[in-house]
Amino acid sequence: MNIKEVAKLAKVSTATVSRTINGSDKVSARTAERVxxxxxxxxxxxxxxxxxxxxGRSRMLGLIISDITNPFFPELxxxxxxxxxxxxxxxxxxNTDYKPKRMTECIRRMVERKVDGAAIMTSExxxxxxxxxxxxxxPMVFMDTGTNSARTANINIDYAQxxxxxxxxxxxLNHRRIAFIAGPLNLKSARRRLDAFISGMESRGCxxxxxxxxxxxxxxxxxxxAMRNLLRLKEPPTAVIASNDLTAIGxxxxxxDAGLEVPKHLSLVGFDDISFxxxxxxxxxxxxxxxxxxxxxxxxxxxxxxxKETGGVSDYSISTHLIMRGSTRTL
Amino acid sequence: MNIKEVAKLAKVSTATVSRTINGSDKVSARTAERVxxxxxxxxxxxxxxxxxxxxGRSRMLGLIISDITNPFFPELxxxxxxxxxxxxxxxxxxNTDYKPKRMTECIRRMVERKVDGAAIMTSExxxxxxxxxxxxxxPMVFMDTGTNSARTANINIDYAQxxxxxxxxxxxLNHRRIAFIAGPLNLKSARRRLDAFISGMESRGCxxxxxxxxxxxxxxxxxxxAMRNLLRLKEPPTAVIASNDLTAIGxxxxxxDAGLEVPKHLSLVGFDDISFxxxxxxxxxxxxxxxxxxxxxxxxxxxxxxxKETGGVSDYSISTHLIMRGSTRTL
DNA sequence: CTGTTAGCGCTTTCAT
DNA sequence: ATGAAAGCGCTAACAG
Numbered sequence: 001m002n003i004k005e006v007a008k009l010a011k012v013s014t015a016t017v018s019r020t021i022n023g024s025d026k027v028s029a030r031t032a033e034r035v036x037x038x039x040x041x042x043x044x045x046x047x048x049x050x051x052x053x054x055x056g057r058s059r060m061l062g063l064i065i066s067d068i069t070n071p072f073f074p075e076l077x078x079x080x081x082x083x084x085x086x087x088x089x090x091x092x093x094x095n096t097d098y099k100p101k102r103m104t105e106c107i108r109r110m111v112e113r114k115v116d117g118a119a120i121m122t123s124e125x126x127x128x129x130x131x132x133x134x135x136x137x138x139p140m141v142f143m144d145t146g147t148n149s150a151r152t153a154n155i156n157i158d159y160a161q162x163x164x165x166x167x168x169x170x171x172x173l174n175h176r177r178i179a180f181i182a183g184p185l186n187l188k189s190a191r192r193r194l195d196a197f198i199s200g201m202e203s204r205g206c207x208x209x210x211x212x213x214x215x216x217x218x219x220x221x222x223x224x225x226a227m228r229n230l231l232r233l234k235e236p237p238t239a240v241i242a243s244n245d246l247t248a249i250g251x252x253x254x255x256x257d258a259g260l261e262v263p264k265h266l267s268l269v270g271f272d273d274i275s276f277x278x279x280x281x282x283x284x285x286x287x288x289x290x291x292x293x294x295x296x297x298x299x300x301x302x303x304x305x306x307x308k309e310t311g312g313v314s315d316y317s318i319s320t321h322l323i324m325r326g327s328t329r330t331l
Numbered sequence: 332m333n334i335k336e337v338a339k340l341a342k343v344s345t346a347t348v349s350r351t352i353n354g355s356d357k358v359s360a361r362t363a364e365r366v367x368x369x370x371x372x373x374x375x376x377x378x379x380x381x382x383x384x385x386x387g388r389s390r391m392l393g394l395i396i397s398d399i400t401n402p403f404f405p406e407l408x409x410x411x412x413x414x415x416x417x418x419x420x421x422x423x424x425x426n427t428d429y430k431p432k433r434m435t436e437c438i439r440r441m442v443e444r445k446v447d448g449a450a451i452m453t454s455e456x457x458x459x460x461x462x463x464x465x466x467x468x469x470p471m472v473f474m475d476t477g478t479n480s481a482r483t484a485n486i487n488i489d490y491a492q493x494x495x496x497x498x499x500x501x502x503x504l505n506h507r508r509i510a511f512i513a514g515p516l517n518l519k520s521a522r523r524r525l526d527a528f529i530s531g532m533e534s535r536g537c538x539x540x541x542x543x544x545x546x547x548x549x550x551x552x553x554x555x556x557a558m559r560n561l562l563r564l565k566e567p568p569t570a571v572i573a574s575n576d577l578t579a580i581g582x583x584x585x586x587x588d589a590g591l592e593v594p595k596h597l598s599l600v601g602f603d604d605i606s607f608x609x610x611x612x613x614x615x616x617x618x619x620x621x622x623x624x625x626x627x628x629x630x631x632x633x634x635x636x637x638x639k640e641t642g643g644v645s646d647y648s649i650s651t652h653l654i655m656r657g658s659t660r661t662l
Numbered sequence: 663c664t665g666t667t668a669g670c671g672c673t674t675t676c677a678t
Numbered sequence: 679a680t681g682a683a684a685g686c687g688c689t690a691a692c693a694g
Contacts (some may be wrong), residue, residue: 002686002687002688003687003688003689004687012664012665013664013665013666014665014666014687014688014689015664015665015666015667015689015690016663016664016665017688018688018689018690019663019664019689021688022689026663026664027663027664028663028664031663031664043463043466045439045442045443046443046687046688047384047443047445047686047687047688048380048443048444048445049379049380049381049383049384049389049445049686049687049688050380050384050670050686050687050688050689051687051688051689052380052670052688053378053380053381053384053669053670053671053672053686053687053688053689054669054670054687054688054689054690055670055688055689055690056670058380067409068399068405068408068409069405069406069409069606071402073405074399074400074402074404074405075400077399077424078398078399078400078426081424081426082426085425085436085440090423090440090444091423091424092421092422092423093408093412093422093424094416095409095412095413105416108376109416109421111376112376112377112378112379113379113421114378114379114380132374135374220610249610250610253610253612256612275400276607279551279580279581279584281584281587281612333670333671333672334671334672334673335671343680343681344680344681344682345671345672345673345681345682346673346674346680346681346682346683347679347680347681348672349672349673349674350673350674350679350680352672353673357679357680358679358680359679359680362679362680377671377672378670378671378672380670380671380672381670381671381672381673381686382671382672382673383672383686384670384671384672384673384685384686384687384688385671385672385673385674385685385686386672386673386674386686387686
């Protein structure tokens with residue numbers, strides 16, 4: 001069943017059916033009605049592949065993320081998809097599994113399926129890998145990178161803001177010996193958070209001792225290991241900021257295992273505000289990075305790029321803020 | 332850039348290029364090599380939409396789930412996608428948000444994009460809504476329903492097995508007054524778990540008092556509310572089984588809030604074994620339902636259906652098993 | 663306002 | 679083993 005059958009039933013040409021479907025105003029109301037009736041009667045759905053083939057626009061978007069099982073991403077995916085579907089766009093999701101190598105495959109998929117645009121929400125995006133998309137003139141939105149080729153937009157996340165708020169909070173609680181559990185340092189976003197921490201401490205007149213900086217992996221395992229190291233210090237920190245919530249949750253486990261309590265013996269701050277953050281024991285004080293805002297911004301940016309409405313600068317930014325819960329306390 | 336350019340560069344016809352791409356054995360090795368070289372040189376990717384249009388197969392699969400932010404699903408999505416991509420298939424994901432109403436829209440998307448098959452991993456699947464897919468002869472795999480139309484397979488999850496193991500475990504720990512926090516009872520899968528609990532109790536000679544059955548919503552909120560009710564009982568339960576881990580985690584919070592401890596004052600068992608289950612305090616004893624197994628089975632079933640290899644029965648089953656951690660203890 | 667028609671890029675007979 | 683050519687279902691340019 002196709003547009004021809006509809007045309008036959010409605011006694012018009014296929015062109016008129018096409019026009020009606022696409023909401024052209026060059027169809028008389030009466031004709032349009034007849035066509036719509038025929039469509040309903042036949043239960044006709046236009047073939048998107050044929051449409052894509054001729055129009056060159058697939059109405060599909062790519063969403064490349066690091067790992068959907070990382071609780072940070074599902075919400076992002078959900079909001080992005082919700083928005084997209086509302087606008088009649090389909091979303092193709094691709095996981096890189098944190099491996100730059102797998103990115104190549106993701107790119108291939110996007111090109112093959114002729115996506116109208118792609119949102120690259122990974123931090124391991126190697127610009128060189130993206131040349132394929134650039135070459136094919138596919139618009140891209142990046143989270144947090146800083147690539148600046150044509151038909152590209154960046155969403156900059158203001159990590160520093162949230163970290164500043166966290167430091168101010170901890171300082172007001174009389175903490176001075178504050179440790180930081182970083183993420184994988186090959187990720188720009190992880191480095192940014194670390195940088196913000198160090199400069200925030202220094203601007204408050206506290207040089208950070210190297211032993212107070214631990215490296216995690218943005219997973220719980222890394223948080224556990226890092227926290228153990230910190231607790232073994234001759235002079236352990238009185239407060240710890242973790243590069244993400246998963247790390248903080250791991251750290252929390254390690255603290256409990258050591259027979260200590262949060263926030264009684266140690267204050268703890270996370271990053272991301274994943275949904276589990278408020279149901280740890282105690283509820284985690286953390287820095288919120290709104291996934292819905294990120295998704296909405298990304299989609300809006302992408303649409304602008306697709307419509308070639310890029311009037312000059314196409315950079316966006318998203319702020320982060322401290323959410324006070326129960327894992328911090330005055331010293 | 333298209334197949335014609337490749338043909339020109341390789342000095343063959345487009346038909347030969349097509350054959351080469353599709354691995355036809357009717358192309359001489361020497362010609363094939365020339366074609367491959369040309370493809371590489373031009374960085375050619377076949378247009379999947381054109382392919383779909385002519386072949387009728389889109390090499391896309393639909394995956395309909397209830398809610399990607401429910402931690403049960405991401406892992407399912409990941410495994411399903413991993414498998415699919417390995418086989419050169421694309422996956423379109425659709426969230427129903429637990430609303431049967433939104434299912435209609437999901438179906439439309441699947442039909443429009445001409446998916447080769449769909450995996451319906453929701454419990455709120457209303458068979459009547461799926462008639463559209465049936466009519467268009469699109470194969471479907473269901474989790475846990477029991478629809479039995481043509482070109483359809485069911486994956487039955489043996490909830491009873493896991494619940495039996497949990498009950499046996501709790502009984503061996505001398506618990507007799509065991510409560511159950513159910514999920515939304517419009518979901519077949521939730522009812523199955525409840526049924527398994529009740530019949531398991533009865534077969535052990537324990538009639539279940541109505542007050543020991545609470546209704547949750549498979550979210551944390553429901554677990555909290557339900558647990559509060561249970562704790563208000565004149566004679567509260569000594570152990571609680573929750574219909575899923577999210578519920579159990581909510582219950583855990585309510586127990587802590589009431590100043591009680593798990594497993595000291597109360598034993599608690601979850602269901603699903605989501606990744607967070609092992610990092611609650613204490614780590615949650617739960618019933619594992621393997622998402623990877625589910626995903627792999629679903630994809631295999633779908634492929635069989637697509638290839639029309641359905642030799643008779645096309646039912647599959649997946650078992651569930653107790654994972655003992657720290658939230659249960661002898662009475 | 664409506665119809666005719668030429669492709670979009672590919673696969674697939676049917677010839678050779 | 680290879681090529682020529684007819685569409686797959688739709689849109690868009692052109693006529694009228």
